[in-house]
Amino acid sequence: MASRADSARIGLVHRLRLWAIGRLRRSRLLPSGMPDKLTDEDRLGRPFEQQVMLYFPTTRDSLYQLRPWYHALKALDASHRLVCVFKDSRTAQIVRDETGLDCVTLARYGQLDEILSVSQVKLALYVNHDPINFESLRFTSLVHVYLGHGDSDKGVSVSNQVKAYDLCFLAGQAAVDRTASAVMLYDAPAHSVLIGQPQLDGIAPVVPSPSLDGRPTVLYAPTWEASQPSVSYGSLETHGVALVTALLGTYRVIYRPHPLNGVIRASYAAADAAVRELADRVDTVVPLEQSFADADLLVTDVSAVTLNWLPTGKPMLVTTPPVPYPPSPLMDVVPQLAPGDDVAAIVAEHLTDDPTKAARDALVEHYLGDPRPGVATARFIAACEDAMALRDREWAARQAAGATGP
Known part of the structure; x- marks a missing residue:
């Protein structure tokens, strides 16, 4: 049996550990990929006034997944107020500054539970499959909707994780x-709502910046190495240096690196560095739309970039990946x-000839829905309204049967 002195010493060590962790979090020296969990204490115990919640437990390294949705989320907030919940206060501050949306940092699951218990939140939105999403997904009084962060022909776009959500808002019939x-024991049409790509509505006009010496411009925009070998479509190690070297001189080569290049493999980081040294221009801070406007042809991997590029009507090539990908009408058309x-x-x-242009153009609506400006955003808002109405009907029935929530 521990002595009183031993118990006191154990308690002191525990308090010192908590104090040190708190100081580290408040120091802002915590690695950017690790949530600092600095709770907004003034929001505890108070209900959310909004009926829609965006849940984003990942850190600023993953903001590339959220930023394309800013326009649509702000449009939704104008008609149905939205609260954004984070686990990292630094990420929350960035989004607050960039959007003006209500952003709240909650460190623990229990804090979210306490707030939702006294709130009237009906709809939860998610832009990725982070495992921590399950801290929000457990709440039965909400309709949970997966938005994703860019449709693509990658294997991750057919993840079994879609079963965790009540609905998936998808761009076009290709995603359904x-x-x-690919997904067993799942009724995709019943759980899918086609909205197009609201992300495209938020794109600001850009002015093309052609090469000053008149050379055609090739954009090389590969994906990262991926955390799962089965969906590792990145071409930097297999194609990168040789591809860029073959084009230099005749073409202006713009390299647009994926923000996660090299996170998993040091060899992939080395390939990224080598291509950066070779390219005529490296686009790390300019908008994707500027890279697209400045390029005459795209070389990319199996990724969401192919679908982002598709509406431009300009030619594209895709590198042959080292792993299989799901059946794809676009990959059947685009040369590899x-x-x-x-x-x-x-x-x-x-x-010169762009021999696949007609076939690519025929696939725009199949992948992206109606591309006319504003249509997808309107469909997104309408889909959210429909989901909240569905929630009200279903939750009323559950409450009548004794459900208490949240």
């Missing part, structure tokens, strides 16, 4: 077909570059 063909292919000759052919 992809999910239905294998390691060792004559990249310069293939690029020249597609810049």
Whole structure:
């Protein structure tokens, strides 16, 4: 049996540990990829006034997933007020500054439970499949909707994790077909709502900046190495240096690195660094739309970039990935570059003739829905309203049967 002195010493050590962790969090020296969990104490015990909640437990390293939704979220907030919940106060501050939305940091699951218990939140939105989402997904009085952060033909776009959500808001029929063909024991049409891509409505006009010497511009925008080997479509190690070297001189090469390059493998980081040294321009801070406007042809991997580029009508090539990808009408059309292919000759052919243009144009609506400005944002807001109405009907029935929530 521990002595009173031992118990006191254990208690002191525990308090010192908590004090040190708190100081580290408040010092802002905590690594950016680790949530600081600095709770907004003044929000505890108070209900959210909003009926819609965006849950984003990841850190600022993942803001590339959230930023494309800013326009749509602000439009939703104008008609149905929105609260954004974070676990990292630094990320919350960035989003607050960039959007003006109500952003709250809650460190612990119990704090969210306490607030939702006295709130009238009906709808929860998610832009990624972070495992911590389950701290919010457990609440039965909300309708939970997965938005994603860019439709693509990647295997992760048909994750079994879609089953965790009541609904998935998808861009076009291609996403429904992809999910239905790959996910077992899941009724994709019943859980899918097609809204198009509201992200495209928030794009500010850009002025193209062509090469001063008149060379055509090729944009190389590969994806990262991925945390799962089965969806590792990144081409930097297999294609990067050879591809850029083959194009230099004849073409202006813009390299747009993925923000997570090298997070998993040091060799991928080294390949990224080598391509940065070779490229005529490296786009790390300019908007994606500027990179697109400045380029005449895109070389990319199996990723969301292909669908972002599709409405431009300009030619694209996709690197042959080392792992399989789901069935894809777009990948059946777009030429693929294998390691060792004559990249310069293939690029020249597609810049001159663009032999796949008609086939690509025919797929725009299949992948992206109605691309007319404003249509997707209006559909997004309407889909949120429908989801909240569904919640009201279903939750009233559950309450009549004795459910208490949240």
